[in-house]
Amino acid sequence: xxxxxxxxxxxxxxxxxxxxxxxxxxxxxxxxxxxxxxxxxxxxxxxxxxxxxxxxxxxxxxxxxxxxxxxxxxxxxxxxxxxxxxxxxxxxxxxxxxxxxxxxxxxxxxxxxxxxxxxxxxxxxxxxxxxxxxxxxxxxxxxxxxxxxxxxxxxxxxxxxxxxxxxxxxxxxxxxxxxxxxxxxxxxxxxxxxxxxxxxxxxxxxxxxxxxxxxxxxxxxxxxxxxxxxxxxxxxxxxxxxxxxxxxxxxxxxxxxxxxxxxxxxxxxxxxxxxxxxxxxxxxxxxxxxxxxxxxxxxxxxxxxxxxxxxxxxxxxxxxxxxxxxxxxxxxxxxxxxxxxxxxxxxxxxxxxxxxxx
Amino acid sequence: xxxxxxxxxxxxxxxxxxxxxxxxxxxxxxxxxxxxxxxxxxxxxxxxxxxxxxxxxxxxxxxxxxxxx
Amino acid sequence: xxxxxxxxxxxxxxxxxxxxxxxxxxxxxxxxxxxxxxxxxxxxxxxxxxxxxxxxxxxxxxxxxxxxxxxxxxxxxxxxxxxxxxxxxxxxxxxxxxxxxxxxxxxxxxxxxxxxxxxxxxxxxxxxxxxxxxxxxxxxxxxxxxxxxxxxxxxxxxxxxxxxxxxxxxxxxxxxxxxxxxxxxxxxxxxxxxxxxxxxxxxxxxxxxxxxxxxxxxxxxxxxxxxxxxxxxxxxxxxxxxxxxxxxxxx
Numbered sequence: 001x002x003x004x005x006x007x008x009x010x011x012x013x014x015x016x017x018x019x020x021x022x023x024x025x026x027x028x029x030x031x032x033x034x035x036x037x038x039x040x041x042x043x044x045x046x047x048x049x050x051x052x053x054x055x056x057x058x059x060x061x062x063x064x065x066x067x068x069x070x071x072x073x074x075x076x077x078x079x080x081x082x083x084x085x086x087x088x089x090x091x092x093x094x095x096x097x098x099x100x101x102x103x104x105x106x107x108x109x110x111x112x113x114x115x116x117x118x119x120x121x122x123x124x125x126x127x128x129x130x131x132x133x134x135x136x137x138x139x140x141x142x143x144x145x146x147x148x149x150x151x152x153x154x155x156x157x158x159x160x161x162x163x164x165x166x167x168x169x170x171x172x173x174x175x176x177x178x179x180x181x182x183x184x185x186x187x188x189x190x191x192x193x194x195x196x197x198x199x200x201x202x203x204x205x206x207x208x209x210x211x212x213x214x215x216x217x218x219x220x221x222x223x224x225x226x227x228x229x230x231x232x233x234x235x236x237x238x239x240x241x242x243x244x245x246x247x248x249x250x251x252x253x254x255x256x257x258x259x260x261x262x263x264x265x266x267x268x269x270x271x272x273x274x275x276x277x278x279x280x281x282x283x284x285x286x287x288x289x290x291x292x293x294x295x296x297x298x299x300x301x302x303x304x305x306x307x308x309x310x311x312x313x314x315x316x317x318x319x320x321x322x323x324x325x326x327x328x329x330x331x332x333x334x335x336x337x338x339x340x341x342x343x344x345x346x347x348x349x350x351x352x353x354x355x356x357x358x
Numbered sequence: 359x360x361x362x363x364x365x366x367x368x369x370x371x372x373x374x375x376x377x378x379x380x381x382x383x384x385x386x387x388x389x390x391x392x393x394x395x396x397x398x399x400x401x402x403x404x405x406x407x408x409x410x411x412x413x414x415x416x417x418x419x420x421x422x423x424x425x426x427x
Numbered sequence: 428x429x430x431x432x433x434x435x436x437x438x439x440x441x442x443x444x445x446x447x448x449x450x451x452x453x454x455x456x457x458x459x460x461x462x463x464x465x466x467x468x469x470x471x472x473x474x475x476x477x478x479x480x481x482x483x484x485x486x487x488x489x490x491x492x493x494x495x496x497x498x499x500x501x502x503x504x505x506x507x508x509x510x511x512x513x514x515x516x517x518x519x520x521x522x523x524x525x526x527x528x529x530x531x532x533x534x535x536x537x538x539x540x541x542x543x544x545x546x547x548x549x550x551x552x553x554x555x556x557x558x559x560x561x562x563x564x565x566x567x568x569x570x571x572x573x574x575x576x577x578x579x580x581x582x583x584x585x586x587x588x589x590x591x592x593x594x595x596x597x598x599x600x601x602x603x604x605x606x607x608x609x610x611x612x613x614x615x616x617x618x619x620x621x622x623x624x625x626x627x628x629x630x631x632x633x634x635x636x637x638x639x640x641x642x643x644x645x646x647x648x649x650x651x652x653x654x655x656x657x658x659x660x661x662x663x664x665x666x667x668x669x670x671x672x673x674x675x676x677x678x
Binding site: 022025050052056059060063065067074088089092197199200202205207208210211 | 477
């Protein structure tokens with residue numbers, strides 16, 4: 001058992017290399033530069049692997065598209081404004097049914113924003129983000145260990161479902177240092193996708209395209225993606241519950257928000273309050289069913305996010321109108337501390353009369 | 359040197375470039391339109407063609423094949 | 428009877444959707460002739476753009492990958508770096524390569540990516556109906572310069588090939604045309620040399636081809652072919668812009 005102390009950004013890089021990532025392109029942007037630099041240091045010299053610092057985030061996503069077409073595991077990373085630039089490219093990846101991993105270490109927005117952690121790219125990540133009817137799988141890690149684990153999972157899911165996968169981290173997760181353990185060793189043979197385009201040798205030539213002048217053909221592609229998304233919903237939806245069995249108030253939070261909330265919840269429990277945490281791990285597909293199950297025993301929810309209320313809408317869509325859903329958010333890259341969340345929990349607990357229920 | 363060509367009247371778009379560049383004047387517009395609505399060219403088989411191949415070089419639509427004895 | 432000329436093997440037998448007299452039709456065929464002669468059909472991958480040639484993949488019988496507008500050089504970079512054994516060419520119009528794709532083009536060249544870029548310059552945006560391109564000539568009427576391009580407002584016809592030549596990674600750049608038998612044959616030799624540069628692992632090669640666009644220039648096919656010589660080539664002189672390959676000239 002080999003634990004290393006690593007920053008989140010570096011852990012993603014290490015995990016990607018162990019997952020057989022053979023191509024990384026990126027452009028410097030705070031707060032994820034350590035990931036780009038880690039790949040420059042460690043991927044560039046590996047046989048059959050490529051590191052490119054591209055001239056822009058747009059160029060980087062299009063290079064990933066090309067590398068994915070040629071059959072290798074490809075990844076790019078950026079932070080919020082750069083992820084905005086990548087949206088067209090991600091739409092193309094989805095349309096061409098190509099695997100790729102895109103890492104977003106979110107920062108405050110909108111605009112150039114701030115360089116500190118925020119969770120304000122939830123809509124962008126979970127609603128496709130670019131033009132057209134598509135979705136990407138979105139994984140929301142909550143620790144450096146999860147950044148590592150989810151990176152490996154992201155490549156697996158991307159290959160399995162032939163779809164881009166987003167790892168939605170944030171500036172704090174990227175910078176913090178925690179012990180992390182890596183499973184699996186460096187691959188001796190880099191994985192190559194079977195239907196890669198590598199020249200029409202011994203087979204008919206193939207076309208990878210997204211455009212059609214026949215709407216019916218495009219409609220069929222869309223339905224085909226829709227059917228795939230139903231499969232992903234059925235088999236890959238992931239979440240975590242913490243002390244929800246007897247909870248009278250459940251905090252719903254993801255990523256760094258869930259870390260902050262957990263600290264507050266532990267203190268709330270110590271003060272005798274029955275509070276739990278529901279943590280979506282796949283933000284898309286959102287774990288609606290599990291949340292609905294929780295409503296059977298708990299009717300008070302507090303959605304806490306570092307934004308103005310984005311996952312809140314998915315929570316509202318999931319729960320019935322009998323649920324009491326409160327919201328607490330800090331946008332712009334401001335970090336709420338556990339004490340602050342504890343005060344909010346306490347306020348809502350009393351406000352909703354939960355201390356009077358057994 | 360004797361030559362001849364074949365023209366594919368359905369691929370031809372009647373751009374007239376081959377007529378312009380043919381030294382031997384053995385290409386001309388046909389009388390009937392093709393299925394796409396273009397008036398294609400036809401080969402005038404009067405023995406003048408020397409199979410130089412210029413028509414095929416300039417034909418955008420690869421509608422001409424050239425033969426030489 | 429000996430066959431003097433017939434369709435190259437790697438050009439699918441299919442009616443082109445291009446306009447009568449269009450340069451795309453010629454260049455597609457020349458690239459296929461080169462692919463056949465160099466015997467690289469089974470390892471060539473082409474990257475066509477949005478634009479009139481978005482359907483290029485209907486004609487080239489090689490693996491083809493659509494690219495987002497302007498990003499061909501980046502897509503091709505990804506393919507070539509992931510699988511260097513492939514011969515990768517981009518096929519781009521003037522908007523794709525010299526407007527939205529300027530950064531990708533210059534930086535792929537600057538990195539010396541082992542790619543062959545075929546740049547179709549028809550001084551206008553064809554597929555979208557004839558708007559101004561960066562390569563539109565001074566005083567030229569287009570749908571977005573209805574009073575003629577005004578240098579003072581719209582700037583100058585851009586010489587992207589000359590700009591790319593300034594990067595050390597670009598090792599072969601030549602401008603040709605496809606508006607006469609001699610020019611067409613020359614273009615084929617230039618394309619071949621540009622593909623050879625990739626095979627020889629030398630660097631980034633760019634072929635700029637002045638291409639007639641009768642429809643958007645509002646001319647007959649033969650008028651448009653003449654206009655390339657009489658007007659366009661005066662602004663965009665034909666010939667070698669850069670050649671540090673050390674190989675034979677395409678003359």
